[in-house]
Each structure stands twice: as structure tokens, then as C-alpha cells.
Amino acid sequence: MRKINVEVITKTVKELCMEANYYCNDDIRDALIKSKKTEESPIGSGILDQIIQNAEIAGRKKMPICQDTGMAIIFLTIGQEIYFEGGLIEEAVQKGVRQGYEEGFLRKSIVRDPFNRINTGDNTPAIIHYDLVKGDRLTIEVAPKGFGSENMSRIHMLKPSDGIEGAKEAIISTVDLAGGNACPPMIVGVGIGGSFEKAAFLSKKALLRDVGEHSAIPYVKDLEIELLDKINQLGIGPQGLGGRTTALGIHIEVFPTHIAGLPVAVNIGCHVTRHAKKVI
Amino acid sequence: MTKKITAPLDKTAIVKLEAGDEVLLSGEIYTSRDAGHKRMIEQIEKGEELPFNIKDAVIYYVGPSPNKPGEIIGSAGPTTSYRMDAYTPKLLDSGLSGMIGKGDRNEDVIQSMIKNKAVYFAAVGGAAALISDKIVSSEIIAYEDLGTEALRRLIVKDFPCIVVIDSEGHDLYKSEKVKYRITNNE
Numbered sequence: 489m490r491k492i493n494v495e496v497i498t499k500t501v502k503e504l505c506m507e508a509n510y511y512c513n514d515d516i517r518d519a520l521i522k523s524k525k526t527e528e529s530p531i532g533s534g535i536l537d538q539i540i541q542n543a544e545i546a547g548r549k550k551m552p553i554c555q556d557t558g559m560a561i562i563f564l565t566i567g568q569e570i571y572f573e574g575g576l577i578e579e580a581v582q583k584g585v586r587q588g589y590e591e592g593f594l595r596k597s598i599v600r601d602p603f604n605r606i607n608t609g610d611n612t613p614a615i616i617h618y619d620l621v622k623g624d625r626l627t628i629e630v631a632p633k634g635f636g637s638e639n640m641s642r643i644h645m646l647k648p649s650d651g652i653e654g655a656k657e658a659i660i661s662t663v664d665l666a667g668g669n670a671c672p673p674m675i676v677g678v679g680i681g682g683s684f685e686k687a688a689f690l691s692k693k694a695l696l697r698d699v700g701e702h703s704a705i706p707y708v709k710d711l712e713i714e715l716l717d718k719i720n721q722l723g724i725g726p727q728g729l730g731g732r733t734t735a736l737g738i739h740i741e742v743f744p745t746h747i748a749g750l751p752v753a754v755n756i757g758c759h760v761t762r763h764a765k766k767v768i
Numbered sequence: 769m770t771k772k773i774t775a776p777l778d779k780t781a782i783v784k785l786e787a788g789d790e791v792l793l794s795g796e797i798y799t800s801r802d803a804g805h806k807r808m809i810e811q812i813e814k815g816e817e818l819p820f821n822i823k824d825a826v827i828y829y830v831g832p833s834p835n836k837p838g839e840i841i842g843s844a845g846p847t848t849s850y851r852m853d854a855y856t857p858k859l860l861d862s863g864l865s866g867m868i869g870k871g872d873r874n875e876d877v878i879q880s881m882i883k884n885k886a887v888y889f890a891a892v893g894g895a896a897a898l899i900s901d902k903i904v905s906s907e908i909i910a911y912e913d914l915g916t917e918a919l920r921r922l923i924v925k926d927f928p929c930i931v932v933i934d935s936e937g938h939d940l941y942k943s944e945k946v947k948y949r950i951t952n953n954e
Binding site: 528529531534535538539541542543545546549551552553554555556557593594595596597605607609636639667668669671721722723724725727728729730731732758759760 | 788790803830831832833834835836842843844845847848850870871872890892893894895896897898900901914915916928930932940941943944945946947948949950
């Protein structure tokens with residue numbers, strides 16, 4: 489049994505909130521630079537320049553890459569041999585988000601109630617996903633999610649007879665609909681199978697993968713390659729103003745499902761798709 | 769070729785702008801987004817005066833991140849514009865001449881832009897730190913309780929934008945996408 493004081497969670501979450509918002513991940517930066525070389529649209533190419541330059545400015549000045557510093561989505565992967573002391577995990581996470589957004593000069597974008605839209609003032613509550621695994625390590629991953637792209641995400645409850653062609657159509661039509669609203673070039677997260685909420689969760693989790701890192705399942709990898717090509721034929725381009733760079737990557741997760749179902753969830757990520765991780 | 773323009777923008781300046789023009793915008797603009805728009809419309813419907821002169825004004829759809837001590841403003845990139853579509857024709861009828869945001873607009877907005885001779889610019893979504901550098905002053909003038917959504921007056925210098933819908937209704941979101949679309953997709 490390993491003991492971890494929940495203060496460690498607070499401190500780590502706080503630091504990761506800032507890190508994720510200030511620094512563009514290397515995989516995304518590399519993908520942007522690579523796409524700049526192949527982008528045929530002059531407007532699109534100019535936009536990619538601005539995006540690359542912006543990431544450099546944000547990192548240097550330690551300021552948010554995007555003003556929408558998102559709803560904080562927190563993934564806790566907890567080794568079940570850990571004993572937590574010093575308080576509740578949930579409270580420790582929320583405290584870390586509160587401190588990170590306040591001390592990091594990040595925007596507070598959360599309203600208390602979906603209709604009576606009063607801002608909570610500290611960007612809490614964060615959404616927390618818990619995963620229990622073997623061992624005694626704790627992995628904390630913070631993925632601030634902006635809502636320009638979140639609003640363009642969709643879930644499709646297909647029939648088994650729709651098959652893989654139906655799934656492809658659902659994914660491509662969602663990206664096409666997202667267009668310029670989702671701040672392309674996008675990262676496309678897809679969850680296929682499971683139940684309604686499992687598919688949505690997997691599509692979110694797929695966004696945490698490094699861009700260009702394919703599924704370990706051969707047919708899923710082939711599907712990722714085929715769909716990225718098709719998505720980049722849509723013509724949407726950087727910021728929806730035309731071009732070849734509509735998505736930098738598409739990540740697909742699959743899961744067992746019910747004899748009657750074929751859920752397909754598509755979670756659209758923008759060109760910064762932020763996430764920062766630490767293993768304790 | 770990049771055009772330099774200065775806000776407020778009167779009709780003579782507006783009609784010279786064409787979809788596809790890259791511009792560097794300087795001058796005075798106002799920030800407003802979802803909650804701020806709702807409140808402006810409520811004021812107009814009650815017959816109250818708006819907190820700023822909307823005639824020939826440019827509104828920037830943005831909710832900036834907080835400024836660090838000694839800095840003018842935090843990161844300040846555009847938010848998605850379609851959420852303001854429901855409110856926009858009424859503001860255009862009241863004299864608004866320009867909007868800066870990202871993403872396409874609905875047909876009601878485009879028709880109202882043609883009728884009122886207005887222009888819609890796109891700034892690069894997510895280029896928030898770069899745009900922040902182009903803002904030389906920022907002051908909250910109303911709706912302070914809305915936090916990031918408060919109404920601000922900004923002075924900007926060489927803010928990079930693209931004319932995406934012009935006063936004749938030409939729409940770059942429609943015209944450019946088809947140029948690069950490969951149509952043998954199923």
C-alpha cells in the first residue's frame with residue numbers, strides 16, 4: 489500500500505492546468521509545420537503561419553494559447569494499491585483547478601446552471617473521470633476543452649446494418665458540419681461501440697493521443713488513415729476558409745457493444761487540443 | 769495585398785471591402801459575445817440607449833482571458849460567431865457596421881448585412897496571444913457583472929483580419945471550400 493496525500497493532487501492539477509494552456513504540444517506543433525508545407529491555399533497557408541507564430545508567442549510569454557481556456561476535463565488513472573490521505577480526491581482536484589485558473593490568469597468559463605447562467609468565478613467544477621487500474625501509480629491528465637469545437641461534436645446511434653460505411657459517413661458528415669466553427673485544422677476523436685455514454689467518453693479520450701499515433705488494431709489504423717485522407721478532401725481548410733488541411737489527425741477507439749447497436753461518437757478538437765500529463 | 773482600415777467604419781469604407789481582402793484593422797472596436805448580446809437586445813427592446821455609439825461601430829466577438837499585472841489584456845482570439853446570429857440583424861438595423869469573429873453566418877445575417885451595408889471579418893481562431901499583441905488599450909464600459917463577457921472598448925493597431933462576408937453578401941466560407949473540395953467522396 490502506497491500513501492499519497494491529496495495535496496499532491498491539488499498541486500499537480502494546478503500546474504497541469506497552466507502548462508496545458510500555455511504550451512502547444514510538440515506533436516501538434518510538428519503536425520502544423522508539416523501541413524504548412526503542403527497547404528495549397530494561400531489564405532490557408534497564411535492562417536497556419538499565424539497559428540504557429542501564436543503558439544510560439546504564448547509559450548514565450550506564458551499566456552494562454554487561446555482565450556477559451558476551456559472546461560477542465562481531468563482524467564485520474566488510479567492504481568488500486570494507493571491509499572489517499574489528507575482529504576477527498578474530488579475536493580483536491582477542484583481546488584487545483586481553482587488555483588490553476590486563478591494564479592495562471594486563465595479565463596473562467598463555467599456557469600453554475602445551464603439556464604440561469606451565472607459564472608462560478610473560478611472555472612469549477614471540473615469534469616473528473618476516474619479509472620482504477622492495478623499497481624500503485626497515479627496518472628493525472630488535464631485536458632482543457634474549448635467549446636467552439638465541443639459544440640460541433642455529435643453522437644450517432646447507428647444500426648448494426650449501417651456497418652463500417654455508415655460509421656465513415658457519420659464521422660465525415662460531422663466534420664463537414666463542424667466546418668470553420670471548430671477552429672480547423674481539427675483533431676478528430678472518435679469512439680465506436682460500447683453504450684451511449686461509453687462511445688462519447690472514448691471519443692474524448694481519443695483526443696489525448698499524440699497526433700499521428702495510430703490505433704494498435706490493424707483495421708482501425710487503416711480506417712484512421714483512410715478517413716484522414718477523406719476529411720482532408722472536404723476542402724474546409726484552416727479556419728474553414730478553404731484548403732487541404734482540415735484535420736491534423738483522427739484517432740479512433742473501439743469497444744464491445746450490444747447486438748442491437750452501433751454507437752459512433754465524434755468529439756471535435758480544435759488545432760490546439762490541449763492536454764498535459766504527469767505520473768506520480 | 770493587405771488593406772489598412774480604421775474603425776469606426778462608415779459606409780464608404782465598407783463598400784470598398786471585398787470578400788477575400790486581408791486587412792489590418794486599427795482604431796476603436798467593442799467586445800461583446802453571448803450574454804452581452806442578449807443584454808444589448810433587451811436594452812434596444814426597452815427603448816434604452818446602448819452604452820456606446822453603435823453607428824458605424826465594429827463589434828469583436830471575444831471573451832478575453834484575464835490580464836496579468838501590468839498587461840493591457842490577456843489572450844483575446846475570436847469566438848464562434850453563429851451564436852450571435854439571432855441577435856445580429858437587430859444590431860445591424862441599429863447602425864452596427866462591422867463584426868469580427870470566426871465561422872459562417874446564417875442567411876438572415878447575410879441578408880441584413882446586404883440591406884444595411886455591413887461587413888464581417890474573420891480573425892484566426894486560437895491566435896489569441898498574437899492578437900493580444902495588437903490591442904493597445906482595453907477598458908470595460910458596461911455590463912461589468914458579466915466578467916469576461918463585459919462590454920469593452922478596445923483600441924487596436926494593425927489587427928490582422930480577413931473580409932469573409934462583404935456588403936454584397938459574397939461569402940468566403942462558401943466560395944473557398946468548393947475550390948479545394950474533391951467531390952468523388954461518397
